[in-house]
Amino acid sequence: MPSWRSWHRPLVVFSAVMALGAVASAVGLAVDDRVLVDAPIWAKPFKFYLSFTVYGLSLAWMLAQSTRGRRTGWWAGNVVVATSLVEMAIITGQVVRGKRSHFNVETPFDQALFTAMGITVIVLWAATLVIGLLLLRTRFADRATAWAIRGGVVIALVGAGIGFLMTLPSAEQRAGGMENPDVIGAHSVGVPDGGPSMPLTGWSTTGGDLRIPHFVGMHALQLIPLFLIALVVLAPRSARFRDAGLRLRLVRVVTVGYAGLVALTTWQALRGQPLIRPDAVTLVATGVLLVAVAAGVGVALRRPPAPAPVQQKSEPRESEPSFRSKEFTA
Incomplete structure (x- = not known):
């Protein structure tokens, strides 16, 4: 297995940022009593931050296993980072405004944000598909x-x-x-x-x-x-x-x-x-x-279980000393 040092570095840093976002959202759950769509307003970003934390680490590890198209995989991982950051910025920003992030077309601005989220999700999915195709080709x-x-x-x-x-x-x-x-x-x-x-x-x-x-x-x-x-x-x-x-x-x-x-x-x-x-x-x-x-x-x-392969003992060569020779016996 490759060392953790070979994991996709931007995805690892991204996961750390998402973990910090989860902590901040947990604080929001504790101190902010606002409710949106019958749920605590910070519940959605908290779940998204946690999900992206494990998602980013998983992709970072999997990209380290890839032996094909490593440069392509590196760029695909960067696209995942960029699009995910945009999505989380919109979700968090809408929470601060007290607005829904998903399915919200109340105003032109809200509709533009929701459209932008849709685009980032499509690009994120396509980047993950590229990573998946590289892993399918990896031996x-x-x-x-x-x-x-x-x-x-x-x-x-x-x-x-x-x-x-x-x-x-x-x-x-x-x-x-x-x-x-x-x-x-x-x-x-x-x-x-x-x-x-x-x-x-x-x-x-x-x-x-x-x-x-x-x-x-x-x-x-x-x-x-x-x-x-x-x-x-x-x-x-x-x-x-x-x-x-x-x-x-x-x-x-x-x-x-x-x-x-x-x-x-x-x-x-x-x-x-x-x-x-x-x-x-x-x-x-x-x-x-x-x-x-x-x-x-x-x-x-x-x-x-499959039988273990039998290893045959090789005869010592004339040019190599045998441990059974007189020089190596007591």
């Missing part, structure tokens, strides 16, 4: 590492792409039935934003919420590689996990299962169904996914 010595990194990037791109669905006018907005005409787009499906929600996440408890698959998908970038790291950490303590073939099979199962989870939560949200109130069809689909993942893990664990 990894360990196949499980290749699967974890590539699978995490691909699923994260899908999760980020789900965010574009939120910017589209909802069915109520298209019908002209929304109470607030200054808003275009929504997190929730089937209900207005700002209704009853889950603690911490703010996800709707009365309708679908596209932030759920967006969140789950984007954090595949961290969770799937972390799963592999856990297997590697367990290897010295368990002979089973020293088998590279077993680690590869388990990572494959988890990657496919994670992709299924993103698809399932997206399907549930688009049907206007709260995460915590699944209907019978969703429960059956969840059960099928869990059984499939469990079966995959079982098959992976039952397969015998």
Whole structure:
């Protein structure tokens, strides 16, 4: 594994800045009692700062693994930094003004800011796609590492792409039935934003919420590689996990299962169904996914480990001294 000193430096610095922003937002949560769309006004930037912290570190580490197009990857990482900083500046600035950052078209200025955010998100997604393509072309010595990194990037791109669905006018907005005409787009499906929600996440408890698959998908970038790291950490303590073939099979199962989870939560949200109130069809689909993942893990664990290659002892050459010769025997 490359040293942490070889990580993409601008992304590392960016992550440190985002961590400081999360601390500042936490202070805002403690001292600022303003509420926006039925949530503490500093909750959104706090969650975004935290998310960008881990997102930036993940990309910085992954770019260090790349062996193809390193200069292109360096510039793509810089684009991620620049666009993310613009987005967070807009989100934070709107909080200071007491305004919504997302879906706000109340004034020409608010609309311009929301449009700028949309452009930065598209450019950010494209830069991440470039990084993903470079990683797809990279040759990894360990196949499980290749699967974890590539699978995490691909699923994260899908999760980020789900965010574009939120910017589209909802069915109520298209019908002209929304109470607030200054808003275009929504997190929730089937209900207005700002209704009853889950603690911490703010996800709707009365309708679908596209932030759920967006969140789950984007954090595949961290969770799937972390799963592999856990297997590697367990290897010295368990002979089973020293088998590279077993680690590869388990990572494959988890990657496919994670992709299924993103698809399932997206399907549930688009049907206007709260995460915590699944209907019978969703429960059956969840059960099928869990059984499939469990079966995959079982098959992976039952397969015998690949036999270690047998190393043949080479005969000592005449020109080299043998430790069995008289000069080296007591």
